[in-house]
Amino acid sequence: MAQSPLTLKPSPSPPRERGLGGRKGELSERALGLFMLAPMAIVLLLVIAYPLADSFWLSLHRMNLTRPEQGTPFIGLENYLFAFRQPAFWYSIERTLYFTLVSVALELALGLLFAVLLNEMFRGNLLARLAMIFPWALLTVANGVLWAWILNPSYGVLNALLMWIGVLQEPKQWLSDTFWTMNVIILADAWKTVPNMTLLLLAGMQPISHDLFEAAEVDGASHWQKFTRITLPLLRPVILVSVALRTIGAFRVFDIIYVLTGNGGPADSTKVISFYNYDQAFRFLYFGYGAAISWLITAFMLILIVIYVRLLRTEVVQ
Amino acid sequence: MATRRGLLLSPRARNVLLGVYLLFTLLPIVWLFLSTIQTQASLLTMPVQFVPREVTLSNYTDIFKPAAFGENSGQSTFLLSLRNSLIVTISTTLIAMFLGTLAAYAFARFNIPQKRTLLLIVLGSQLLPAVSIIIPLFRMFKSASLLDTLASLALAYTTFSVPFVVWIMAGYFQSIPIELEEAARIDGASRFQTFVRVALPLAAPGLGATAIFTMLNVWDEFFFALIFTSTYVSKTVPIALAEFIGRHSVNWGMLVTGGFIASLPPILLSLVFYRYIVSGLAAGGVKG
Numbered sequence A: 001m002a003q004s005p006l007t008l009k010p011s012p013s014p015p016r017e018r019g020l021g022g023r024k025g026e027l028s029e030r031a032l033g034l035f036m037l038a039p040m041a042i043v044l045l046l047v048i049a050y051p052l053a054d055s056f057w058l059s060l061h062r063m064n065l066t067r068p069e070q071g072t073p074f075i076g077l078e079n080y081l082f083a084f085r086q087p088a089f090w091y092s093i094e095r096t097l098y099f100t101l102v103s104v105a106l107e108l109a110l111g112l113l114f115a116v117l118l119n120e121m122f123r124g125n126l127l128a129r130l131a132m133i134f135p136w137a138l139l140t141v142a143n144g145v146l147w148a149w150i151l152n153p154s155y156g157v158l159n160a161l162l163m164w165i166g167v168l169q170e171p172k173q174w175l176s177d178t179f180w181t182m183n184v185i186i187l188a189d190a191w192k193t194v195p196n197m198t199l200l201l202l203a204g205m206q207p208i209s210h211d212l213f214e215a216a217e218v219d220g221a222s223h224w225q226k227f228t229r230i231t232l233p234l235l236r237p238v239i240l241v242s243v244a245l246r247t248i249g250a251f252r253v254f255d256i257i258y259v260l261t262g263n264g265g266p267a268d269s270t271k272v273i274s275f276y277n278y279d280q281a282f283r284f285l286y287f288g289y290g291a292a293i294s295w296l297i298t299a300f301m302l303i304l305i306v307i308y309v310r311l312l313r314t315e316v317v318q
Numbered sequence B: 001m002a003t004r005r006g007l008l009l010s011p012r013a014r015n016v017l018l019g020v021y022l023l024f025t026l027l028p029i030v031w032l033f034l035s036t037i038q039t040q041a042s043l044l045t046m047p048v049q050f051v052p053r054e055v056t057l058s059n060y061t062d063i064f065k066p067a068a069f070g071e072n073s074g075q076s077t078f079l080l081s082l083r084n085s086l087i088v089t090i091s092t093t094l095i096a097m098f099l100g101t102l103a104a105y106a107f108a109r110f111n112i113p114q115k116r117t118l119l120l121i122v123l124g125s126q127l128l129p130a131v132s133i134i135i136p137l138f139r140m141f142k143s144a145s146l147l148d149t150l151a152s153l154a155l156a157y158t159t160f161s162v163p164f165v166v167w168i169m170a171g172y173f174q175s176i177p178i179e180l181e182e183a184a185r186i187d188g189a190s191r192f193q194t195f196v197r198v199a200l201p202l203a204a205p206g207l208g209a210t211a212i213f214t215m216l217n218v219w220d221e222f223f224f225a226l227i228f229t230s231t232y233v234s235k236t237v238p239i240a241l242a243e244f245i246g247r248h249s250v251n252w253g254m255l256v257t258g259g260f261i262a263s264l265p266p267i268l269l270s271l272v273f274y275r276y277i278v279s280g281l282a283a284g285g286v287k288g
Helices: A029-059 A078-085 A087-120 A127-131 A133-137 A138-149 A157-164 A180-205 A210-218 A223-251 A254-261 A273-283 A287-316 B011-036 B058-062 B077-109 B115-129 B136-141 B151-173 B179-184 B191-202 B204-222 B223-228 B237-245 B252-273 B274-282
Strands: none
Touching: A029 A287, A029 B115, A029 B151, A078 A223, A078 A254, A078 A287, A087 A127, A087 A180, A087 A223, A087 B011, A127 A133, A127 A157, A127 B011, A133 A180, A133 B011, A133 B252, A133 B274, A138 A180, A138 A254, A138 B237, A138 B252, A180 A223, A180 A254, A180 B011, A180 B274, A210 A223, A210 B077, A223 A287, A254 B179, A254 B191, A254 B237, A273 A287, A273 B191, A287 B058, A287 B115, A287 B136, B011 B252, B077 B115, B077 B151, B077 B191, B077 B204, B077 B237, B115 B151, B136 B151, B136 B223, B151 B204, B151 B223, B179 B191, B191 B204, B204 B252, B204 B274, B223 B237, B237 B252
């Protein structure tokens, strides 16, 4: 997090006292600054701020693209209330929470383990770190393709391996089972996102002074005590920020579920909230209702984002 | 030194863990690669062979032939989608770098009112999911007749790439000592000349890393492309792959080879620029 702008004091010194100040005939400091900001601001207002506002407007209206003769009557909060009455909506929330909790927990556990490993000094350490790049940089959709192939009931290597070592007696239909589909998708997703977590945690571990570990050893501390009394407390800010970031990432999962199931099945067991939203808006063309769902997602994400930004500011800056 | 005995792991535990780590991380990739160099018959052998039976490189040439991966007016859809991905990646990156760098410099070096708040809004906006804005963007592109064009994708991708560039580059500019820019000012350069001739060259490594990260994100993007594209005028590689897997009789050899080839550019770039990746990750730079 070394290059986060928040780690630096705003504006090193008042410009008038130092060399970069304005001169006669030049644009004023503030004018030039705003001039440089304007292109970005205009684009982001157009593609982010306006759509957010339009989405809110839509969410208060009935708009069904398959029945344009109905127009777009104002219906107040009816779309939101309708969502709250839908068992399918709540089920998708439950599925999203399950995915998010299990995958972030898995990522944190494996990420910590691998970061501890890669923070040790041994020959080939850099090569071992580079191995992470393969899953990390693999195209998300290609990751879906790869796991669809690994999980294939007839020709997939997972069934072959598990039968070879005797765990399974007969091939398993991983992607047709309401329990296993979500869990193997979590595995497939975690395989690609663990490096993300590992790299963040590793970056947080590196500045921890080796002297601390040596001093602890002199005092007779075990490896486990060193981990729980030195590494974990000093790593706390980085863990919090990484978990917040990965929660934000996991909460919007869509691509891999689309590739592995096509429809959020079986029996909607992998229909997370973004998939539910996609269905309503772009398969059934309920734009008003879809906009309401997307605003609910946005509101929840904004809470997560505010938590993340606050953690970044209070925990990492010091 | 404590390091000889290990910081937190005994050499034995370390070796065991290293084995687990390497198997977990590399086995699926090795399996992917092995699957790309086999004939379809060899892939569909039962029981599954852990060592390839018939090795061939023909997948790597077949995939560019029209019929093998799905055809579109006589051309390979894989090739068409690669071309589309390349165009949209380069144009989005150029737009984002231009808009983002200008704004980032202003944030870093000028007295902008409410600077911190604005920067945090920028950071927050790049973490918003695509579903937050996709319905209005769809309406917008529809009324502007931009659906199924690469321009619509480039525009949609600015929503995450521009804020990312602003956030990372603002930090980078602030980390550069201000003295060189002060010296240029004393020599009579205007503020804008100082930016272009002094600050930009000094920021070159940061600009490069940021551009690479932006390219990785755009190359990988799926959701916007799924909604906004409908023909091979604009379908990108992730869409082509997802469509191919949806067919009734999947040609697994073509599919895994397509996924592997499409992932090679990001993998190679990331290996070369490994040390720049972490700073991008910390800003939430990867769309999960």
